[in-house]
Amino acid sequence: xxxxxxxLLDWFADTARDLPWRRPECTAWGVxxxxxxxxxxxxxxxxxIWREWLDRWPTPSAMAAATQGEVLRAWGxxxxxxxxxxxxxxxxxxxxxxxxxxxxxxxTLLALPGIGAYTARAVAAFAYGKRCPVVDTNVRRVVxxxxxxxxxxxxxxxxxxxxxxxxLLPDDRAAVYSAALMELGALVCTARxxxxxxCPVFADCAWQRNGRPAYDGPxxxxxxxxxxxxxxxxxxxxxxxxxxxxxxxxxxxxxxSDAGQRxxxxxxxxxxxxxxxxxDGLFALPGEHSPxxxxxxxx
DNA sequence: GAAACGTGGGA
DNA sequence: TTCCCAAGTTT
Numbered sequence: 001x002x003x004x005x006x007x008l009l010d011w012f013a014d015t016a017r018d019l020p021w022r023r024p025e026c027t028a029w030g031v032x033x034x035x036x037x038x039x040x041x042x043x044x045x046x047x048x049i050w051r052e053w054l055d056r057w058p059t060p061s062a063m064a065a066a067t068q069g070e071v072l073r074a075w076g077x078x079x080x081x082x083x084x085x086x087x088x089x090x091x092x093x094x095x096x097x098x099x100x101x102x103x104x105x106x107x108t109l110l111a112l113p114g115i116g117a118y119t120a121r122a123v124a125a126f127a128y129g130k131r132c133p134v135v136d137t138n139v140r141r142v143v144x145x146x147x148x149x150x151x152x153x154x155x156x157x158x159x160x161x162x163x164x165x166x167x168l169l170p171d172d173r174a175a176v177y178s179a180a181l182m183e184l185g186a187l188v189c190t191a192r193x194x195x196x197x198x199c200p201v202f203a204d205c206a207w208q209r210n211g212r213p214a215y216d217g218p219x220x221x222x223x224x225x226x227x228x229x230x231x232x233x234x235x236x237x238x239x240x241x242x243x244x245x246x247x248x249x250x251x252x253x254x255x256x257s258d259a260g261q262r263x264x265x266x267x268x269x270x271x272x273x274x275x276x277x278x279x280d281g282l283f284a285l286p287g288e289h290s291p292x293x294x295x296x297x298x299x
Numbered sequence: 300g301a302a303a304c305g306t307g308g309g310a
Numbered sequence: 311t312t313c314c315c316a317a318g319t320t321t
Contacts, residue, residue: 083319117318122317138317155300221301229303231306233304
């Protein structure tokens with residue numbers, strides 16, 4: 001059983017959001033930037049930052065010439081700032097080794113930093129029209145329901161997930177079909193309270209035929225945030241983003257009362273390359289000041 | 300395969 | 311207010 005491609009494509013043509021990275025004039029670089037930003041981050045928060053980035057850095061080589069600190073500041077509060085560092089590194093690799101052209105094949109894309117199974121195929125499909133399965137959380141949910149008749153997707157398995165979608169892809173317009181599958185999951189077949197009355201493939205849906213059973217897979221782990229290192233790292237980085245020059249450790253000490261956790265987080269940020277210690281012992285975003293050579297983190 | 304990794308909005 | 315969730319990748 002499969003999902004009617006014509007119904008889905010017609011629905012997509014009528015209903016899809018007019019997102020800037022879907023416009024025909026958007027470059028492959030614009031698509032890549034959008035895909036990295038959209039990893040775990042909602043469209044509404046990505047769109048304004050994406051516009052700033054494409055205005056400021058319209059090509060991989062333009063971004064490659066920026067410092068890491070500039071990139072991290074421009075990333076702002078999108079979250080998971082290592083994505084910004086990896087995108088910067090990817091831009092340098094594309095500029096230096098691929099003639100400033102975003103690669104169009106999945107394996108070459110996979111070799112770039114920050115690009116995994118989803119993003120590589122999303123770029124190949126959406127920027128270059130390749131016929132390859134593009135599987136994100138939306139697609140996994142749509143397939144779990146409409147094809148397998150389950151209440152929701154179980155734990156991810158890249159091999160199985162790719163195969164599940166591969167067999168659904170039509171021979172032509174496969175890239176648009178993938179975009180439509182994602183859009184369906186984002187707008188109609190949502191995690192909570194799906195809008196089945198508006199679904200273009202309602203008639204094909206195995207979950208409906210099954211009597212809409214509840215999800216019966218293993219419980220999904222809920223991520224805590226308050227009090228975690230993730231929160232503390234975010235607070236530390238936010239200080240450095242908001243200042244022009246390097247800051248003293250005493251300034252960073254103000255963001256969290258637990259000294260042990262605070263120092264552990266600062267150290268991990270240094271290890272991750274998100275923060276640098278300057279020659280005079282201050283702390284700053286990387287790439288904008290002469291860094292200390294050998295002795296990290298004083299106390 | 301599990302855990303770590305930011306942030307904010309909607310229910 | 312608390313909890314869930316949002317176009318994942320890396321180790």
